[in-house]
Amino acid sequence: DAGVIQSPRHEVTEMGQEVTLRCKPISGHDYLFWYRQTMMRGLELLIYFNNNVPIDDSGMPEDRFSAKMPNASFSTLKIQPSEPRDSAVYFCASSLKSSNTQYFGPGTRLTVL
């Protein structure tokens, strides 16, 4: 069974450019989470969805960040415009409510120059 799939795995862009990160959760999972990880701040939850509906976006740093989940098998995290301080590894994770156990994707390493 395929795990959580993320693309791209690496992204290098210049400040001011739009960046879109993609995630496909594990089939049948009803929760999807977006995290950001840096050395300084550790693993931070940005937003999570339940049945495609955003439940808590309190971790989204500012209006430059937006996330969507148009259907049960796809989600995007968009940064527009990107800034160097957005450089981090972005993880997507999914879970079943009955289990509380989140399974993480391989992450997207974003570098903003």
Next chain:
Amino acid sequence: EDKVVQSPLSLVVHEGDTVTLNCSYEVTNFRSLLWYKQEKKAPTFLFMLTSSGIEKKSGRLSSILDKKELSSILNITATQTGDSAIYLCAPPQGGSEKLVFGKGTKLTVNP
């Protein structure tokens, strides 16, 4: 505010040593606590603990929860270089599916 404190933050041992990693938590409506291992990539799930005093075991790794002390430990016996990683503990936030992650313990196992 919910919080998780892990100790030590960093640990260096030799192959064959036994290590104990600690996790203390403060969350409302506690339901469970999860342990993850993170090498140079994504966190991978190790254990979920829900009941006090019941040890969960997987090979050389084991973990136990103490609800009275609001803590959990992760033991690794006969460590190997492949155990080198950051170990994270995370209880779900009360009334939510959000996990509250600690800063992690960075374990380095030297040959």
